[in-house]
Amino acid sequence: MNINELKGIGEKTEKVFNKAGIHTTDDLLKYYPRNYDIYEMPLWIRDFKCNQICAVKAIVYKQIEIRRVRNLQIVTAYLQDDTKNVIRATWFNAAYLKNTLKPGSSFVFRGMVKENRGAFVLEQPKIYKINEYKELLDKMQPIYPLVSGLTEKMVTKAVVQAIKVELPVKEYMPGAVLKERGLIDINKAYMQIHFPKNKMELKQAKDRIIFNEFFDFTYSLRKFKDSDKDNENRFVINNSEVISTIINDLPYKLTNAQLRTWNEIEKDMSGSKVMNRLIQGDVGSGKTIVATLALISASLSGYQGAIMVPTEVLARQHLESINELIAENELNINTVLLTGSMKAKEKREAYAKIESGEVSIIIGTHALIQDSVNYKNLALVITDEQHRFGVRQRESIANKGSMPHIIVMSATPIPRTLAIIMYGDLDISIIDELPANRLPIKNCVVGTNYRPNAYKFIEQQVVQGRQAYIICPTVEFSEAIEGENVIDYCDTLKNIFPPYINIEYLHGKMKPAMKNEIMDRFAKNEIQILVSTTVVEVGVNVPNATVMMIENAERFGLAGLHQLRGRVGRGKYQSYCIFINASETKKASERLEILNHSNNGFEIANEDLKLRGPGDFFGVRQSGDMEFKLGDIYSDASILKTAADMVNRIEDGEIEVSDEEKQRLDEYIDKYIYSSGLNI
Ligand code: ADP
Ligand code: MG
Numbered sequence: 001m002n003i004n005e006l007k008g009i010g011e012k013t014e015k016v017f018n019k020a021g022i023h024t025t026d027d028l029l030k031y032y033p034r035n036y037d038i039y040e041m042p043l044w045i046r047d048f049k050c051n052q053i054c055a056v057k058a059i060v061y062k063q064i065e066i067r068r069v070r071n072l073q074i075v076t077a078y079l080q081d082d083t084k085n086v087i088r089a090t091w092f093n094a095a096y097l098k099n100t101l102k103p104g105s106s107f108v109f110r111g112m113v114k115e116n117r118g119a120f121v122l123e124q125p126k127i128y129k130i131n132e133y134k135e136l137l138d139k140m141q142p143i144y145p146l147v148s149g150l151t152e153k154m155v156t157k158a159v160v161q162a163i164k165v166e167l168p169v170k171e172y173m174p175g176a177v178l179k180e181r182g183l184i185d186i187n188k189a190y191m192q193i194h195f196p197k198n199k200m201e202l203k204q205a206k207d208r209i210i211f212n213e214f215f216d217f218t219y220s221l222r223k224f225k226d227s228d229k230d231n232e233n234r235f236v237i238n239n240s241e242v243i244s245t246i247i248n249d250l251p252y253k254l255t256n257a258q259l260r261t262w263n264e265i266e267k268d269m270s271g272s273k274v275m276n277r278l279i280q281g282d283v284g285s286g287k288t289i290v291a292t293l294a295l296i297s298a299s300l301s302g303y304q305g306a307i308m309v310p311t312e313v314l315a316r317q318h319l320e321s322i323n324e325l326i327a328e329n330e331l332n333i334n335t336v337l338l339t340g341s342m343k344a345k346e347k348r349e350a351y352a353k354i355e356s357g358e359v360s361i362i363i364g365t366h367a368l369i370q371d372s373v374n375y376k377n378l379a380l381v382i383t384d385e386q387h388r389f390g391v392r393q394r395e396s397i398a399n400k401g402s403m404p405h406i407i408v409m410s411a412t413p414i415p416r417t418l419a420i421i422m423y424g425d426l427d428i429s430i431i432d433e434l435p436a437n438r439l440p441i442k443n444c445v446v447g448t449n450y451r452p453n454a455y456k457f458i459e460q461q462v463v464q465g466r467q468a469y470i471i472c473p474t475v476e477f478s479e480a481i482e483g484e485n486v487i488d489y490c491d492t493l494k495n496i497f498p499p500y501i502n503i504e505y506l507h508g509k510m511k512p513a514m515k516n517e518i519m520d521r522f523a524k525n526e527i528q529i530l531v532s533t534t535v536v537e538v539g540v541n542v543p544n545a546t547v548m549m550i551e552n553a554e555r556f557g558l559a560g561l562h563q564l565r566g567r568v569g570r571g572k573y574q575s576y577c578i579f580i581n582a583s584e585t586k587k588a589s590e591r592l593e594i595l596n597h598s599n600n601g602f603e604i605a606n607e608d609l610k611l612r613g614p615g616d617f618f619g620v621r622q623s624g625d626m627e628f629k630l631g632d633i634y635s636d637a638s639i640l641k642t643a644a645d646m647v648n649r650i651e652d653g654e655i656e657v658s659d660e661e662k663q664r665l666d667e668y669i670d671k672y673i674y675s676s677g678l679n680i
Contacts, residue, residue, distance in 0.1 A: 001025045006161045008154075016149040017158070028162035031155065032193055032209075032630055033142035036202065039110070041137065045085040048113045048120055051585055055110035056081055056122075057130065060101045077101050079109060079122070089122040100127065108133040140196045148478035159194050167191070172668040173212070174657040177646055183208045193630075207639070210631040214643035217628070219665075220673045221424035222647050231273050234403055235379035238270035239300040243293055246329050250289070257433035258286055264429050265294050268405065269380070275405035278423045280414070281431030282601040283566025284438070287409045288541075290431070291382050292322050294407060299333045299360035303379035306362040306400075308369070310385050312339045312512050313519040317541055318384070319363045338364035338373070341512030347372075368400075375400050382407040411563065411601070418633055421644045432602075440599055441569040445553070445579045445592040454578050455496055458547050462501050462528045466573060468547035470531045471564055473555045475507045483582070484551040490531040497529070506532040534560065536567055543571025553579035554588040558608045561592075562601050569599075605634060 002024055004014045022028055042057040058079035065076045075091040075098075089109055091097060101107075110133075111125025128136070144155040168187045177183070184192075184204045189212075192205035243266070247254055254262070261279055268275035281287050291307060298305035309315050319337045326333050336359040338350045347367075353359045357376035362368065378401030408426060419428055446454070458468045470493070472484040490505040497503060504527045506518045515535070521527045523542050530536070530545075534556075548568045553561060561579070569575035579592050594607045633640055649655045650665075657665070 001165050003028065003158065003162075006158055006165075008157060013154065016147065016154075020145070020147045020150055022158075025162040025165045028155075028159050029166045029190055030629055031144065031159065034145045035143040036140040036196065037143055038140050038199075039133065039136040039138065042108055042133070044083050045079075045081050045087045045120075046083065048087070050113055050115050050120065052113055053111065054113050054122070055108055055133070056087070057106065057108050057133075058087075059106045060103055061086060062103050064098060064101050066095055066098070087120055087122055088116075089125050091124050097127075106130060138198055140198065140202065142194055146481065148481065163191065163194065170664070172664050173215070174650070174655070174661040174665060176655050176657060177215075177650070180646075180655070181207075181211060181642070183211060186212070206630060210628070210636050210639050211643055213628040213631040214636070214640045215647060216669065216672050218421060218424075218640075218644040218647045219650075219669050222651060223669065223673070224424065231403070233269075233272055233274050233405075235274075235298070235301070235303055235377075235405060236270055237297050237301045237303070237379065237405075238266070239297045240266060242300055243297055246293065246296065246325070249329065252435060252437065254289070255286065255431070255433045255435055257281070257431040258290055261429040261431055262290050262293055264427075265290070265407065266297070268427070269294070269297065274403050275407070276426050277407050278419065278426040278428045279407060279409045279431065280419065280428060281409075281411065282434070283411045283563055284570050285411075285431040285434055287384070287411075287431060288318065288321065291384065291407060291409060292318075292325060294380060294382065294405075295322065295361050296326070296331065296333065298380040298405075300331075301379070302360075303377050304354070304357070304360050304362065304375055304401075305380035305382070306364070306368055306375070306378060307382040307384060309363070309365060309383075311535065312341060312365055312516060313535075313540060314384070315339055315364050316516060316520075317523070321541075322361060322363065333361060334359040335361040335363065338362060338367045339512070340365055340367045341516075342367075373400065377401070378404050380405045380407070382409065384409045385411065411566070412559065414605070414633065415602075418637060418640065421640060422633065437572055438569060439572075439574045441565060441575045441577050443565075443577045443579070443596045443599075445581055445589065445596045448580055448582050450578075451580070454549055454580075455493075457576070457578075458529065458549070459497060459501070461547050461576075465525075465544070466546040467522065467525060467527075467542065467544050468529050468549065469536060469545060469564075469567055470529060471534065471536070471548070471550045472531065473533070473552045475509055475533060482552075483555055486531050486533055489551070493529065493531065501529060502527045503529040503531065506530055506535060508533060508535045534564065536564070540567060541570055542567070544573070545570075546573045546575040547578070548576070549578040549580065551580050552582050553592055554581050554583040554585075558591060558595060558604055559601070561595055562604055565595070565599075608634070 003009050003017055003022060004011070006025070009017065020031070022031055040055065042055040045056055048054045056079065058081045061078045061080040067074045067076070073093045073095055075094045077089045078086050079089055080086045089111070108128040108130055109122055109125040110128065112123045114121050114123050142156060144152055146152070146155070167190060171186055173183070173186070186208065189205045189208035192201045193209055196202035196205060265275065265277065268277060279287055279290065295305040295307060307318060309318060315337060319335060323335055326335070334353070336350050336353050338347065342350070351372055351374070354362055355374045355376060381401065381404045408423070414422065416428065461468060470489065472486045472489050474481055474483055474485040476485050476487050486505045486507050490503055493503050504518050504521070506515060518527065518530070519540070522530050525544060545568050548565055550556070550561065550564060556564070565577045568577065579595060581588055581592055591608065594604055598604050598607065631639065646655065650657055
């Protein structure tokens with residue numbers, strides 16, 4: 001059901017919900033809380049901890065004080081608990097509290113504990129009557145992710161209605177699976193994920209929903225694999241002599257890992273079976289050149305090869321570097337770019353060249369898989385930074401040819417055991433070595449007060465001819481979301497830096513043509529400081545950029561931060577990454593500390609996992625790449641493994657499933673694949 005049929009959602013509100021990706025009641029049902037507020041038993045004041053939300057049952061010990069500081073009114077109360085300890089509590093602009101907080105009256109106060117001049121203070125605590133607090137005790141209130149214009153109340157109200165519309169759903173998981181895993185009913189799980197009565201209920205709901213996510217995914221992969229029986233190599237490709245010459249003439253020496261990977265590809269493409277290979281390599285490990293060699297080899301054999309990337313900026317960069325390599329080696333190969341923002345006429349021209357075979361290397365975005373594109377003889381399909389594409393897109397580009405070779409490239413650091421599950425039927429090559437000329441990136445994690453130094457440092461780098469990225473978490477100012485935004489930040493910087501330094505911004509909501517222009521100018525060093533959202537995270541290569549400064553670093557997952565950092569340190573210059581931590585929590589600084597002392601993606605993923613421990617409820621998600629709504633392939637790895645194992649046992653007849661159950665499951669999975677929440 002469309003959400004506009006719900007009570008309280010008019011045209012305007014609908015748009016706000018849409019911004020959060022919510023269109024239907026089903027979306028709402030699966031719009032899971034990012035956290036829960038738990039009302040715990042009040043503590044003694046002596047047990048309070050700094051920077052934590054704490055509650056205390058206390059009496060107001062004397063008349064409250066009201067002070068004015070500039071245009072703020074500060075209310076201070078002294079609260080005494082039963083052990084006679086006293087703590088100060090403060091509120092802003094709340095003189096009306098005088099009527100409530102009479103000396104001698106008792107309440108429960110709940111708020112953030114801060115330290116001020118050596119003593120603990122309770123900041124802006126909420127005030128509850130003692131009985132009222134008893135009612136709330138141990139209840140969990142959902143906290144939803146918000147976008148500008150959306151409030152917790154609005155989401156909660158809509159979710160309550162959506163639950164009524166959507167539930168009950170039919171159980172599709174075979175009984176034997178539920179029983180063996182001790183999983184709760186799916187309807188109960190949906191209720192409990194939004195409104196758990198206690199931690200136990202939340203855990204049950206998470207276990208069930210995460211299991212579902214992994215099960216659905218691995219079951220779908222298994223289906224793809226089973227339908228892929230005919231795997232004869234129809235495009236035998238072998239040009240090892242020419243490719244060896246190209247490799248020898250490169251301005252750098254390939255690393256051993258690059259060479260090994262290339263050999264694996266060459267063996268696959270010239271063998272008897274079609275290639276299905278994942279190339280995994282940390283950011284900056286040099287995956288592009290390996291992919292390019294494969295494309296050139298396919299082309300030299302008279303076939304077409306296509307490479308699909310997630311952004312236009314990246315597509316254009318790849319085009320340029322491939323063209324350069326072709327020119328340097330005086331090869332007779334024509335290339336073409338195909339992206340969504342090209343004019344209709346340009347697109348038609350590209351289509352014609354692709355269909356006639358005039359071009360043999362095709363570089364583009366999703367536009368490569370549109371219906372109107374007909375390939376002459378597509379023998380190789382590469383997807384770069386593939387986690388941005390669903391399995392389905394991968395399939396549809398493969399279907400454009402007749403069983404082409406496939407290479408999937410990914411920088412997501414994922415242990416081999418998990419990779420085998422996540423990538424199903426792909427063989428895996430790992431580029432586990434960085435080019436030798438790289439100086440390790442120098443990192444620092446600092447507070448916001450360090451900004452002036454950071455700016456001075458960036459200025460010095462620019463004077464030396466280098467460039468810098470500054471990343472902010474959001475595009476524009478919004479009351480609902482804290483953190484720096486690209487637009488205001490860029491304005492501020494223009495007032496700080498001297499006018500000869502060009503500063504521009506980049507974000508995902510800009511028109512593609514505009515984005516291309518900004519990125520081109522940055523690549524040419526016409527822009528020296530680029531203030532951007534994480535749109536630059538994916539693959540972009542500007543080796544002259546040496547500083548990456550990330551505002552609100554505490555807001556990003558470690559894998560995302562590592563990707564961002566990978567935008568610098570791509571050339572011969574010493575590079576620097578400055579993580580600005582605007583949070584005061586210990587956890588945030590511990591997490592960021594991991595990045596501070598390691599530049600290795602695998603290591604970071606492992607450390608992060610250790611720090612959080614599996615099953616950590618409230619941690620920042622490790623990676624937005626593997627887009628399961630709730631499950632996290634790192635911290636829920638054991639659930640992932642079990643789910644994959646059970647899929648195999650069902651398929652191998654080792655788990656007892658009735659015909660009726662099997663049919664229901666297959667129907668469900670077919671629907672799931674084609675409605676595809678599957679974004680892997
Ligand atoms: P990624 O694996 O992140 O996609 P790229 O393929 O974009 O990395 O390579 C990053 C940079 O390293 C590019 O500028 C590329 O030309 C350069 N490069 C690739 N391989 C080597 C190598 N063996 N030695 C030196 N530089 C290399
Ligand atoms: Mg890349």
